[in-house]
Amino acid sequence: MAEMDTSSGGGHKKGPGVKKGKKLSTRVDLTPMVDLGFLLITFFIFTTTMSQATAFKLNLPKDADKPEDQNKAKESGVITILLGKDNHVFYYEGQLDNNNASAKFKSSNFGNSDEGIRSVIIRKKANTPPDDFVVVIKPDSECKYKNVVDILDEMSINVVKKYALVDISEVESQLVHVTEGQAK
Amino acid sequence: MSRPKLPRKSTSIDMTAMCDVAFLLLSFFILTTKFKPSEAITVTTPSSVASKVAPDKDIVLITIDRNGKVFLGLDDETIKGAMVEIINKQKGLTLDAAAFKKAEFFGSSFSNLPQFLALPKESLKGDALPGIPVDSTKGPNEMIEWMGIIHSAYEASPTKKINILLKGDNDAKYPSFDAVVKALKKNDFLKFQMVTNPESIPVGTDLYRQPKEEVKK
Numbered sequence: 251m252a253e254m255d256t257s258s259g260g261g262h263k264k265g266p267g268v269k270k271g272k273k274l275s276t277r278v279d280l281t282p283m284v285d286l287g288f289l290l291i292t293f294f295i296f297t298t299t300m301s302q303a304t305a306f307k308l309n310l311p312k313d314a315d316k317p318e319d320q321n322k323a324k325e326s327g328v329i330t331i332l333l334g335k336d337n338h339v340f341y342y343e344g345q346l347d348n349n350n351a352s353a354k355f356k357s358s359n360f361g362n363s364d365e366g367i368r369s370v371i372i373r374k375k376a377n378t379p380p381d382d383f384v385v386v387i388k389p390d391s392e393c394k395y396k397n398v399v400d401i402l403d404e405m406s407i408n409v410v411k412k413y414a415l416v417d418i419s420e421v422e423s424q425l426v427h428v429t430e431g432q433a434k
Numbered sequence: 435m436s437r438p439k440l441p442r443k444s445t446s447i448d449m450t451a452m453c454d455v456a457f458l459l460l461s462f463f464i465l466t467t468k469f470k471p472s473e474a475i476t477v478t479t480p481s482s483v484a485s486k487v488a489p490d491k492d493i494v495l496i497t498i499d500r501n502g503k504v505f506l507g508l509d510d511e512t513i514k515g516a517m518v519e520i521i522n523k524q525k526g527l528t529l530d531a532a533a534f535k536k537a538e539f540f541g542s543s544f545s546n547l548p549q550f551l552a553l554p555k556e557s558l559k560g561d562a563l564p565g566i567p568v569d570s571t572k573g574p575n576e577m578i579e580w581m582g583i584i585h586s587a588y589e590a591s592p593t594k595k596i597n598i599l600l601k602g603d604n605d606a607k608y609p610s611f612d613a614v615v616k617a618l619k620k621n622d623f624l625k626f627q628m629v630t631n632p633e634s635i636p637v638g639t640d641l642y643r644q645p646k647e648e649v650k651k
Binding site: 270279280281283284287288290291294295298303304305306307309310311333363368372375387390391392393394395396397398399400402403406407408409415417 | 574618628631
């Protein structure tokens with residue numbers, strides 16, 4: 251592959267005696283270098299497009315009509331998800347009152363297991379008429395932004411049409427803290 | 435036969451030009467990629483299955499760093515020009531319009547804004563800056579006022595589109611996010627987008643178009 255075209259160019263031709271000796275060209279074969287260059291280019295192109303951030307759309311309800319929307323939801327179709335610190339997730343179905351708090355209040359996680367929040371949502375969705383199904387998300391003040399995005403993402407993964415981001419109540423917040431304390 | 439002396443042409447092509455092009459492109463791509471994360475505030479965004487690419491024009495970028503500090507950035511200079519007038523009028527400040535327009539983001543209370551704008555670019559690092567006060571337990575949530583100012587600035591030029599982007603760090607605590615959302619709601623910005631990293635859709639979920647199927651282990 252090396253360049254051997256030495257007849258033209260350089261003005262100093264050797265005499266007839268040394269004709270057979272091949273003159274080494276100073277030219278370098280650049281093909282591998284070009285290969286390398288384009289390889290790196292493709293790498294950079296791919297990494298730039300890959301790291302392009304996506305945007306997750308969130309439409310907020312107007313503050314005024316939120317309570318009415320809340321009341322409209324049937325108790326049987328509501329599942330409330332509470333987010334605590336250290337990626338803890340808790341949930342309960344329907345309404346929570348003093349008598350059944352401990353029985354209804356269940357803990358979950360972001361994992362893929364059967365107890366994971368995704369399976370919980372899927373099960374609830376399967377057992378509820380689509381019009382009644384509402385997910386209420388209540389993040390505790392200790393929970394992280396990542397968890398909030400994760401749970402909102404879970405809504406789009408499971409195609410939950412109705413969900414609401416609601417402030418946590420004092421009772422629920424305490425319940426979360428107590429349960430977190432037990433878990434440790 | 436007639437031209438036996440014709441020198442045999444080499445099949446190898448001179449690669450120098452191609453090599454030049456390749457490395458020119460390479461350096462171009464290296465430089466453009468390096469320029470992108472030139473943000474003063476380091477934020478690791480969470481990932482989501484959303485596949486829509488975040489807009490990069492006409493944006494109002496609200497950044498929440500890992501300590502829950504809130505920063506506000508805009509890219510439109512005319513809007514910033516309108517904002518600085520409103521701030522000066524409302525707050526009785528005499529902010530330098532040119533400095534305000536040049537600032538990529540804002541991260542201090544209104545009262546400290548003159549000092550903030552005077553800071554040299556090197557010291558504009560997220561960790562050292564105070565951020566916009568949002569904690570309503572410690573004082574007024576100034577984000578509400580900021581969004582109000584942006585709202586009126588955009589009203590002045592109604593042809594402009596507005597893309598509100600929220601870029602939060604994984605480790606930011608919820609109250610900061612909540613305060614920002616409240617500020618947006620108060621000013622009737624009911625649509626916003628959260629900047630995330632792309633993630634693949636988990637197999638077997640509804641979004642994967644397999645309705646009512648149990649999740650596999």
